[in-house]
Amino acid sequence: MPLYLAIYGFRLIHGGSAVDAADVLLAFPLVILALRFGIRGGLFGGAAAIILILVWGLEDNDPAMTVVSYSSWSLAMVLLAMLVGRFVEHRRKLEALLTHYFDGSLDLLATVNPDGRFIRVNRAWEHTLGNTTETLRSKPFIDFVHPDDRQATLAEYTVVADGERDAVGFRNRYLGSDGGYRWLEWTGRFSDEDQVVHAVARDVTSLVEAERQEEEHAALLDQKVAERTRELEDARAKTLKRLALAAEYRNDDTFEHTERVGTTCAEIAAELGLDGKEVELMRVAAPLHDVGKIGIPDSIMLKPGKLTDEEFEVMKSHAALGAKLLTESGSPVLQMGTTIAESHHERWDGAGYPYGLAGESTPLVGRIVAVADVFDALTHSRPYKSAWPVEEALAEIERGAGTQFDPRVVEAFLATHDRAEAADRTAPQQARAAPRPLPTRTGSRAPSSAGGAAQRSR
Numbered sequence: 510m511p512l513y514l515a516i517y518g519f520r521l522i523h524g525g526s527a528v529d530a531a532d533v534l535l536a537f538p539l540v541i542l543a544l545r546f547g548i549r550g551g552l553f554g555g556a557a558a559i560i561l562i563l564v565w566g567l568e569d570n571d572p573a574m575t576v577v578s579y580s581s582w583s584l585a586m587v588l589l590a591m592l593v594g595r596f597v598e599h600r601r602k603l604e605a606l607l608t609h610y611f612d613g614s615l616d617l618l619a620t621v622n623p624d625g626r627f628i629r630v631n632r633a634w635e636h637t638l639g640n641t642t643e644t645l646r647s648k649p650f651i652d653f654v655h656p657d658d659r660q661a662t663l664a665e666y667t668v669v670a671d672g673e674r675d676a677v678g679f680r681n682r683y684l685g686s687d688g689g690y691r692w693l694e695w696t697g698r699f700s701d702e703d704q705v706v707h708a709v710a711r712d713v714t715s716l717v718e719a720e721r722q723e724e725e726h727a728a729l730l731d732q733k734v735a736e737r738t739r740e741l742e743d744a745r746a747k748t749l750k751r752l753a754l755a756a757e758y759r760n761d762d763t764f765e766h767t768e769r770v771g772t773t774c775a776e777i778a779a780e781l782g783l784d785g786k787e788v789e790l791m792r793v794a795a796p797l798h799d800v801g802k803i804g805i806p807d808s809i810m811l812k813p814g815k816l817t818d819e820e821f822e823v824m825k826s827h828a829a830l831g832a833k834l835l836t837e838s839g840s841p842v843l844q845m846g847t848t849i850a851e852s853h854h855e856r857w858d859g860a861g862y863p864y865g866l867a868g869e870s871t872p873l874v875g876r877i878v879a880v881a882d883v884f885d886a887l888t889h890s891r892p893y894k895s896a897w898p899v900e901e902a903l904a905e906i907e908r909g910a911g912t913q914f915d916p917r918v919v920e921a922f923l924a925t926h927d928r929a930e931a932a933d934r935t936a937p938q939q940a941r942a943a944p945r946p947l948p949t950r951t952g953s954r955a956p957s958s959a960g961g962a963a964q965r966s967r
Contacts, residue, residue, distance in 0.1 A: 884902055
């Protein structure tokens with residue numbers, strides 16, 4: 510309408526008569542009808558325009574209004590009517606097609622304005638959540654988001670609405686008409702032309718539930734595997750412990766040496782300040798220190814006397830054999846047992862075996878077992894020796910500090926031994942606990958050669 514009025518004014522100002530200027534208004538009903546009713550409306554408007562032209566010409570008695578001019582005007586009106594009408598119908602078809610796809614989509618389509626409100630949603634929203642279009646547009650979209658997801662949702666929307674990036678794969682929970690929530694996965698983009706956010710969401714509640722069940726199943730499976738692994742490790746540890754007892758039985762038919770060494774090692778470890786977990790591991794792992802002796806022939810293990818050089822080399826092989834039996838395990842006990850078996854015959858001065866490690870290059874657990882093992886071997890009878898008195902065994906351990914043994918470990922060992930003896934002296938006879946793993950000072954008469962006894966223990 511403004512365009513036609515502008516043309517009319519322009520022609521009137523530039524010397525045209527009111528009649529000439531009004532010619533352009535003849536197309537006005539044609540355009541209005543075409544825009545409203547398409548081609549049929551345009552053709553009807555064109556016929557009306559031709560009639561107006563004819564009536565206008567007859568009243569004006571315009572001599573130029575000939576058959577040719579009538580025909581030209583009529584043709585122009587018909588073509589204009591068909592052009593405008595065709596354009597309108599094509600646009601309507603496109604709009605109908607877009608509406609069909611928009612409302613027919615199974616995905617949730619939405620347009621959100623800068624105020625955070627839905628200005629358009631498709632029918633899938635009602636199918637998925639039960640919320641009507643009017644309900645969704647009645648308040649900000651954030652009101653439909655689960656309270657636990659609102660902060661993340663607002664942060665994501667702000668980034669997208671600012672045009673910084675698109676939203677891809679963002680998930681949150683939306684309130685349904687039944688009061689429950691559904692998981693939605695979003696893709697969104699900001700439109701510079703419309704200044705709105707166009708978004709597509711998909712109901713992934715079933716997928717999220719499946720993922721949750723899969724995670725729970727995986728966690729349960731991991732738990733079962735871990736439990737089964739622990740059971741296997743425990744079974745292996747028990748088997749190896751029995752092997753260690755079987756090996757020790759040839760020297761100690763009481764089966765108590767390994768347990769005494771474990772208890773003594775735990776006390777030394779606690780005195781040295783190791784944490785409770787490490788102390789308990791020492792208590793359980795130390796008894797495995799000589800498991801490799803299961804592979805040493807009785808002719809060497811039970812020989813009542815000093816070993817030859819060749820026999821001693823065979824005896825020394827029990828350290829590596831024990832480590833080989835215990836290795837390749839995920840059990841903390843067996844891992845520590847491997848270290849102990851392999852290193853408890855190393856010496857502080859580097860003259861030990863199997864690797865000749867010196868000082869703190871020998872693992873601390875091996876240095877601790879070295880002291881406890883030698884002391885227990887000295888103070889108890891073996892097929893090849895008699896038990897030493899405790900005083901002489903303690904003196905032997907103390908003499909070995911700085912050469913055979915770690916001085917700090919020796920100091921801790923002597924401290925635990927003195928504290929145990931003091932407790933035994935002060936405790937009433939009836940309140941005393943079970944016999945301690947450390948022997949009392951009433952041991953047997955010492956053999957003539959302390960060095961020989963120490964050699965077999967090493």
